[in-house]
Amino acid sequence: MHIPENYLSPATCAVMGAAMIPVWVHAVKKVKEELPSEKIAMVGVGAAFSFLGMMFNVPLVGGTTGHAVGGTLIALLFGPNAACIAVSIALLLQAVLFGDGGVLAFGANCFNMAFVIPYVGYAVYKLVIRASGGEAKAKMGRRILGAAVGSYIGLNAAALCAAIEFGIQPLVAHDASGAALYCPYGLEVAIPAMMIPHLAVAGIVEAVFTVAIYTFVRRTSPDLTYLPGAAADANDLTGKADDVPKKSRIPVFALVAVLIAATPLGLLATGTAWGEWGADEIAEVVTDGSALGYTPAGLENGWELNAPMPDYSLEGMGEVTAYILSAVIGTALLVIIFKLFSLALTGKKRRAI
Amino acid sequence: MKLPEWMNTPDSYVPPGGSLFAVKTIRSLGRIMSDLRVQRGHEKARAVPALIKIPLLLAVIITVSAVQSRLVLLAFGAVLLGYLCIWPARDILSVVRPSAAAGLLAAVLLLPALIAGSTGPANSALFVAKVVLCVMSVSIFNHTTQWYHITAALRKLHVPGVFVFALDITLRYIVLLGRLICDLLTSLSLRSVGKARGRYGSVGGVMGVTFVRGAELNRETYEAMRCRGFTDDYSGL
Numbered sequence: 001m002h003i004p005e006n007y008l009s010p011a012t013c014a015v016m017g018a019a020m021i022p023v024w025v026h027a028v029k030k031v032k033e034e035l036p037s038e039k040i041a042m043v044g045v046g047a048a049f050s051f052l053g054m055m056f057n058v059p060l061v062g063g064t065t066g067h068a069v070g071g072t073l074i075a076l077l078f079g080p081n082a083a084c085i086a087v088s089i090a091l092l093l094q095a096v097l098f099g100d101g102g103v104l105a106f107g108a109n110c111f112n113m114a115f116v117i118p119y120v121g122y123a124v125y126k127l128v129i130r131a132s133g134g135e136a137k138a139k140m141g142r143r144i145l146g147a148a149v150g151s152y153i154g155l156n157a158a159a160l161c162a163a164i165e166f167g168i169q170p171l172v173a174h175d176a177s178g179a180a181l182y183c184p185y186g187l188e189v190a191i192p193a194m195m196i197p198h199l200a201v202a203g204i205v206e207a208v209f210t211v212a213i214y215t216f217v218r219r220t221s222p223d224l225t226y227l228p229g230a231a232a233d234a235n236d237l238t239g240k241a242d243d244v245p246k247k248s249r250i251p252v253f254a255l256v257a258v259l260i261a262a263t264p265l266g267l268l269a270t271g272t273a274w275g276e277w278g279a280d281e282i283a284e285v286v287t288d289g290s291a292l293g294y295t296p297a298g299l300e301n302g303w304e305l306n307a308p309m310p311d312y313s314l315e316g317m318g319e320v321t322a323y324i325l326s327a328v329i330g331t332a333l334l335v336i337i338f339k340l341f342s343l344a345l346t347g348k349k350r351r352a353i
Numbered sequence: 354m355k356l357p358e359w360m361n362t363p364d365s366y367v368p369p370g371g372s373l374f375a376v377k378t379i380r381s382l383g384r385i386m387s388d389l390r391v392q393r394g395h396e397k398a399r400a401v402p403a404l405i406k407i408p409l410l411l412a413v414i415i416t417v418s419a420v421q422s423r424l425v426l427l428a429f430g431a432v433l434l435g436y437l438c439i440w441p442a443r444d445i446l447s448v449v450r451p452s453a454a455a456g457l458l459a460a461v462l463l464l465p466a467l468i469a470g471s472t473g474p475a476n477s478a479l480f481v482a483k484v485v486l487c488v489m490s491v492s493i494f495n496h497t498t499q500w501y502h503i504t505a506a507l508r509k510l511h512v513p514g515v516f517v518f519a520l521d522i523t524l525r526y527i528v529l530l531g532r533l534i535c536d537l538l539t540s541l542s543l544r545s546v547g548k549a550r551g552r553y554g555s556v557g558g559v560m561g562v563t564f565v566r567g568a569e570l571n572r573e574t575y576e577a578m579r580c581r582g583f584t585d586d587y588s589g590l
Binding site for chain 2: 004005006009010013028031032040041042043044045047048049051052053055056058077085086089090092093095096097098099102103104180181182184185208209211212213215216217220221224321322325326328329331332333335336339340342343
């Protein structure tokens with residue numbers, strides 16, 4: 001579910017990043033309040049745990065394996081606010097260290113995996129627990145059910161968010177001819193393409209992974225799992241457990257409301273795209289239907305249509321500069337290929353010896 | 354002395370095939386660990402400080418993603434490749450490999466759209482080029498910057514102390530807990546023949562033990578910090 005670089009337009013990335021800032025501020029504030037100071041380092045442990053969990057190959061039917069995100073699990077073990085920070089850190093490391101998920105798309109990835117999964121998963125888990133008589137009375141079976149349903153729904157909610165982010169790209173970012181500049185698939189393609197594998201496979205992997213670990217921790221060291229309000233008074237769990245989350249959840253709902261309200265603003269911010277879209281709506285429909293619209297326009301015209309102001313002003317010297325740049329790229333590529341080739345050769349020789 | 358009958362019959366037991374999930378996980382963990390622990394970077398003694406490199410990297414990525422001009426992208430490509438070609442071969446490989454993989458993935462993903470005609474060939478080429486350029490610049494940054502320089506720079510950029518502290522702890526614990534998981538999985542795969550039953554139980558067991566051990570290590574870390582005069586003030590770190 002890691003969205004790579006450039007699949008989302010910079011405007012979408014900016015909106016998603018801006019949406020995450022209040023979430024992070026809220027999470028950091030809450031973690032400081034909720035967790036006793038000796039547990040703050042636990043956020044780091046949670047991030048390492050989340051990072052390693054994503055590396056873990058969960059066995060599937062027929063000898064294949066899949067990997068889980070584990071956002072709900074982290075929320076169950078460390079609390080949703082700590083999970084938000086922990087998963088964000090894990091995603092940051094993956095983006096910078098392994099190129100898994102884009103740096104610019106970091107906000108969007110965090111929104112899906114560090115915000116939607118832990119909070120949705122944890123909320124569903126709490127609903128199941130509450131239905132079975134509150135934190136103190138709930139039986140182990142109900143907890144497992146809550147963990148399974150929570151992680152399944154959490155992951156699929158995140159996949160839906162990612163699908164919507166992909167799907168709106170052709171609408172918010174396209175050139176004058178209507179050809180998409182970033183992810184070219186609309187909602188009608190993106191939603192089934194994302195949701196079918198997640199509903200059928202990934203959601204189940206996530207639920208199995210979450211239940212397997214949660215059950216183990218719950219059985220072996222139940223005192224380590226997260227209980228809301230545990231920091232305030234460790235002895236007063238039974239009474240407080242149900243009151244505190246009610247209070248602390250109001251800001252989360254407010255946040256969600258603000259985010260929902262702010263998303264269209266982000267769409268409007270890419271004003272030119274929306275303006276253009278209204279004007280050549282019919283042309284776009286025709287092109288989509290018959291695929292005639294820009295094929296005749298071809299390569300050469302395509303470039304002129306894409307190019308904003310700077311390219312026109314550079315037109316005269318553009319050719320020469322492009323040739324020089326191409327020459328530099330060609331030479332550099334040759335040197336790189338030659339070096340890699342010689343590396344492969346010396347590697348073989350060394351192995352032969 | 355005569356051996357019993359059952360000892361003379363040849364054993365024809367063949368364990369059921371298929372590779373163990375434990376082996377797969379050990380493999381993927383091992384790759385990560387070697388990347389993290391032996392960050393055999395290309396960083397020189399008088400390198401550009403990370404404090405400058407982080408905003409620079411962000412600026413490069415934003416420009417590459419936002420710009421639609423072929424000329425500007427060519428210029429970026431020329432600069433990046435020109436810089437890369439003066440590196441030693443081994444370092445080049447670790448930058449080229451992820452960039453090529455990302456480019457291929459993007460090209461494959463775009464193929465149906467290109468065939469259906471919802472995006473022009475020019476736009477597709479632009480898209481793939483942008484993906485390659487972004488991944489390449491991130492890889493170059495990662496390869497030339499040590500991790501403790503990045504966390505130090507983040508602190509100077511006024512990222513909250515709790516966040517930087519957690520990031521630092523994370524990097525250490527990935528190595529610590531990763532090694533623990535590797536050990537647990539190795540012992541698990543040594544003790545099982547063929548495909549083990551109750552594999553989900555062992556997934557839970559391995560990660561569960563890791564969690565408990567992590568919590569234990571965390572407590573010890575905190576106690577050690579207290580002993581060295583830590584006063585619950587993360588902003589001063």
